[in-house]
Amino acid sequence: MSVAATKSDGQTMRAAPSHKLVIERMSYRYYVEPEETEFLAFTDVSLTIDDGEFVAIVGPSGCGKTTLLNVIAGLLPHEEGTLTIAGEPVRGPGVNRSMVFQNASLLPWRTVLGNVRYGMEMQRRFDRDVMDRRARDMIALVGLAGFERRFPLQLSGGMQQRVNLARALATDPQVLLMDEPFAALDAQTREFMQVELLKIWARSNKTVLFITHQIDEAAFLADRVVVMGTRPGRIKREFRVDFERPRALSLKRDPRFLAVCDDIWRLIEEEAERINIVRTQ
Amino acid sequence: MSAQIQTLTTATALTPRRRRSFLARHEPLVYGALAVLCLLVLWEFCWQMGAISPLFFSGPTAVAAKFWELATNGSLLHDAAYTGRNFLIGFLLALITGVPIGVLLGWYRRLNLFFDPVVNALYAMPRIALYPLIIIWFGIGSGSKVFIVFLSATLPILVNTIAGVRNIDPDLLKAARAFCAKDRQIFVTVALPSSVPFILTGVRQGIALGLIGAIIGELFAGSEGIGYMISYAGQMFQTDTLLVGVVVVAAAGMMLTAAAERARRHFQRWRPEHVGGR
Numbered sequence: 001m002s003v004a005a006t007k008s009d010g011q012t013m014r015a016a017p018s019h020k021l022v023i024e025r026m027s028y029r030y031y032v033e034p035e036e037t038e039f040l041a042f043t044d045v046s047l048t049i050d051d052g053e054f055v056a057i058v059g060p061s062g063c064g065k066t067t068l069l070n071v072i073a074g075l076l077p078h079e080e081g082t083l084t085i086a087g088e089p090v091r092g093p094g095v096n097r098s099m100v101f102q103n104a105s106l107l108p109w110r111t112v113l114g115n116v117r118y119g120m121e122m123q124r125r126f127d128r129d130v131m132d133r134r135a136r137d138m139i140a141l142v143g144l145a146g147f148e149r150r151f152p153l154q155l156s157g158g159m160q161q162r163v164n165l166a167r168a169l170a171t172d173p174q175v176l177l178m179d180e181p182f183a184a185l186d187a188q189t190r191e192f193m194q195v196e197l198l199k200i201w202a203r204s205n206k207t208v209l210f211i212t213h214q215i216d217e218a219a220f221l222a223d224r225v226v227v228m229g230t231r232p233g234r235i236k237r238e239f240r241v242d243f244e245r246p247r248a249l250s251l252k253r254d255p256r257f258l259a260v261c262d263d264i265w266r267l268i269e270e271e272a273e274r275i276n277i278v279r280t281q
Numbered sequence: 282m283s284a285q286i287q288t289l290t291t292a293t294a295l296t297p298r299r300r301r302s303f304l305a306r307h308e309p310l311v312y313g314a315l316a317v318l319c320l321l322v323l324w325e326f327c328w329q330m331g332a333i334s335p336l337f338f339s340g341p342t343a344v345a346a347k348f349w350e351l352a353t354n355g356s357l358l359h360d361a362a363y364t365g366r367n368f369l370i371g372f373l374l375a376l377i378t379g380v381p382i383g384v385l386l387g388w389y390r391r392l393n394l395f396f397d398p399v400v401n402a403l404y405a406m407p408r409i410a411l412y413p414l415i416i417i418w419f420g421i422g423s424g425s426k427v428f429i430v431f432l433s434a435t436l437p438i439l440v441n442t443i444a445g446v447r448n449i450d451p452d453l454l455k456a457a458r459a460f461c462a463k464d465r466q467i468f469v470t471v472a473l474p475s476s477v478p479f480i481l482t483g484v485r486q487g488i489a490l491g492l493i494g495a496i497i498g499e500l501f502a503g504s505e506g507i508g509y510m511i512s513y514a515g516q517m518f519q520t521d522t523l524l525v526g527v528v529v530v531a532a533a534g535m536m537l538t539a540a541a542e543r544a545r546r547h548f549q550r551w552r553p554e555h556v557g558g559r
Contacts (some may be wrong), residue, residue, distance in 0.1 A: 073459050093461045105456040109474050109551045118470070122460040151551040171460065 020207040021049040021072070021175050026081030028064065028071055041067040042233030045081070047226065049175070049207055056210040056218035057226045058264065060272055064233025065211045066102075069179050072209065073099045086174040095123050098168035100178040104160035106152040112139060112163050113148040119171045131170075138166040141200055158189040165197070169204055178210040182217070194220055195249055202246065215264045216252055227264055229271045236267060339521040344528065347521040357510075361529060364506040367423055368495040371430025375487055379435045380480060383442025388472065393443065400443075404436045408494065412501050421502040426495060433494035434487035438480070445479025446472055477548045485541040492534050 027043040042064035049055050057065050070076045072083065074093040083090045085097055098119060106115045116135040120126050126134065139148055142162040152160055161181055168176055182190040194217060201208060212218050218225045219241050229236040241260060243251055251257050304311055321341050327333055328340025335343070351357035386393040386400070412429065419425035449472055457467045499508025511526035 075455065075458060093459055095461060099456075099459045101452065101456060101459075103452045105450075105452040107453060107470070107474070109549075118456075119460040122457060122462040122466055122470075153551065 018051040019048050020051050020053070020086055021047070021209065022082070022084045023047045023072075024082045026071070026078055026083055028067055028076065028078060028080075030067075040232035042228070044234055047235065049209060051207055052205055053224070054201060054208045054210065054222045055224045055226060056212060056222035057228055058212055058215055058218045058268070059228030059233070060230050060268060061213060062233075063228040063230040065228055066179055068228075068233070069099070069177050069209070069211050072175075073097060073177055095125060095171065096174040097177055098171050098173035098175075100161075100165050100168045100176065100181045102180045102183055104152065104157075104164045106160060106163055106167075108152050111149050111151055112144060112155070115152065115163050116166045116170050119167045123171055125171070134170050134172075135166075138170045139163075141169065141203065142166045143196065156189075157185050158193055161185065161193065162196075165200070169200075169206070174207065176206045176208045178208060180212050183212070183214075190217070191249055195247075197221065198245070198247060215261050215268070216257075219257060219260050219264065220247060220252060225260075225264060227267050229274075231275050236271065239264060335520060336518055337520065339524050343521045344524045348525045348528070351522070351525055357525070357529070360505060360507050360510045360526075363423075364426075364495055364499065364508065365533075367426040367498075367506070368430050368491060371427040371495070372434050372487065372491045374427070374431045375434035375438055375491065376484070379438030379483070379487070380442050383439045383480075383483075384446055384472070384476070386439075387443040387446025387476070388468070393447075400436070400439060403432075404440050408433055408436075409497060412498065416502055421504075426498045426503070426506070429494040429498040430491045434491035437486035437490060438483035441479045441483030441486070442476060445476025448479070449475050478545070481541065481545040481548065485538060485545070488537045488541055489534065492530070492537070496530055 024046050026045045028041040030039055030041055031037065032039065045068060047055075057068070059065050067076065071078045072085075072090065074090050074097075077092075078090070085094070088094070088096060107118060110118065113132075113135055116138055117131050120131045120134065136145075136148065139145060142165055144159060144162055144166070147155070147159070152163065155163070164181065182193050185193060198221060210218070210221055215225075219239075222241055225239040225241055227236045227239070228234065239260060243254075243257065325341045328343070333340060339347075348357070386396055408429070411432070412425075415428055415432075416425050419428050453471050453475065454467065457471050462470070495506075496508035496511070499506040500512045503509050507526050507529055511523050511530075514520070514522035514526065
């Protein structure tokens with residue numbers, strides 16, 4: 001398929017890159033009220049994501065990966081370091097990025113169509129008929145054509161997450177932020193959704209930052225896997241994952257794939273040992 | 282031609298299964314009516330047998346006859362109109378003040394902290410204790426009745442609306458903010474729709490309490506209305522007239538509650554129907 005070709009082209013072009021997301025030495029502190037104690041959610045995070053790249057961040061719970069994503073989304077203010085998306089510094093929520101949430105977060109009183117339109121309505125960037133057309137296109141893209149009039153409670157968890165994704169894609173963002181979107185799904189649905197996401201990504205050509213705690217998910221989806229350590233959260237290492245695209249689920253049984261996962265897992269285990277939260281697996 | 286095809290396809294789409302029997306389709310109504318009918322027959326039987334003294338109670342046919350008499354001579358209509366008007370004005374006032382104030386108190390945390398003790402005290406206290414005071418303020422005419430209905434209905438509407446706005450799913454707020462929604466947009470697209478079920482619960486409670494207020498207000502002091510009719514008939518030992526009043530109030534309460542229920546269903550079409558044992 002041509003997808004693999006464009007992807008490898010994209011990687012060779014990195015010498016003269018069009019950076020979509022640039023984070024430089026960013027830290028985030030928060031305060032716990034009763035004791036007035038200061039905590040570092042993450043510190044000294046630097047990360048650059050190129051146009052069309054799929055980057056996944058993995059890390060143990062409490063490494064600040066979700067906080068990092070919320071800062072990038074503009075939902076939390078950042079005080080130290082710089083953060084730019086498509087060349088524009090981030091100050092609060094913006095139209096150049098969209099978030100796919102861990103919980104589908106759909107308005108239960110709106111239909112699928114209404115929910116997919118919702119992001120566009122809030123941003124007020126499109127005309128009414130353009131919104132409708134885009135919404136229908138995105139619903140078709142995520143494989144929900146024919147379900148436009150359904151309400152979220154009439155859909156399965158996997159279908160709700162497709163709506164969640166369609167809503168984010170509909171606003172045509174520069175960067176798509178995904179916060180463990182498949183964490184609440186059952187194991188089988190999760191695997192199918194991963195394949196589906198790669199297909200949608202190949203067709204939409206978006207830059208994606210994907211947060212997960214599942215190593216195989218990160219390695220299967222991403223071009224690069226960024227491993228975060230904890231207390232305080234920071235970037236430990238990056239792994240380049242160069243398996244050719246399109247990727248099929250059978251890749252997950254490939255010895256090369258398992259080796260990559262193993263490397264990542266060892267790093268996370270090391271980190272867990274360091275802070276004494278080792279759990280026997 | 283094409284319109285005909287349209288209706289045909291819609292009809293088949295709507296009834297994929299075989300049409301169910303009359304009994305199956307109106308099950309709740311049939312069972313409920315059966316119970317009422319049994320009770321009436323038993324009651325009438327006791328009445329006809331002379332087991333009930335008209336001094337203490339009456340019989341279904343006697344009440345029905347009285348109803349017809351009062352309805353045709355216009356006195357029932359007059360009383361019902363008086364009580365109904367007081368109720369309607371008081372309830373509408375409660376609705377147009379309760380919902381907006383409730384939304385404000387739910388939305389602004391500090392405002393709620395400020396008014397919370399007052400609202401709670403009024404909500405918790407038996408409002409009947411205030412009736413003598415209200416009569417001092419508004420006299421024994423319509424004014425005091427309207428105010429009693431207003432006070433009785435406002436509080437449940439207010440308290441439920443506050444709860445509704447405060448119970449917004451934080452995930453929905455987060456999603457709205459992430460898509461750059463302004464406060465006004467969040468208010469219209471998230472806060473208001475998500476508190477509708479709470480508001481309608483408040484409305485239903487408000488109808489019930491407002492109706493009680495309207496009747497008790499008339500029992501307390503006054504010279505008109507269904508409550509007064511019941512009270513006066515009681516003093517005269519006219520149990521049949523008394524029961525006509527009770528039946529009229531009960532019917533009004535049921536109809537108003539049913540209307541509120543219909544409204545609730547209309548606003549919650551998106552919620553899947555309850556599934557459970559038949």
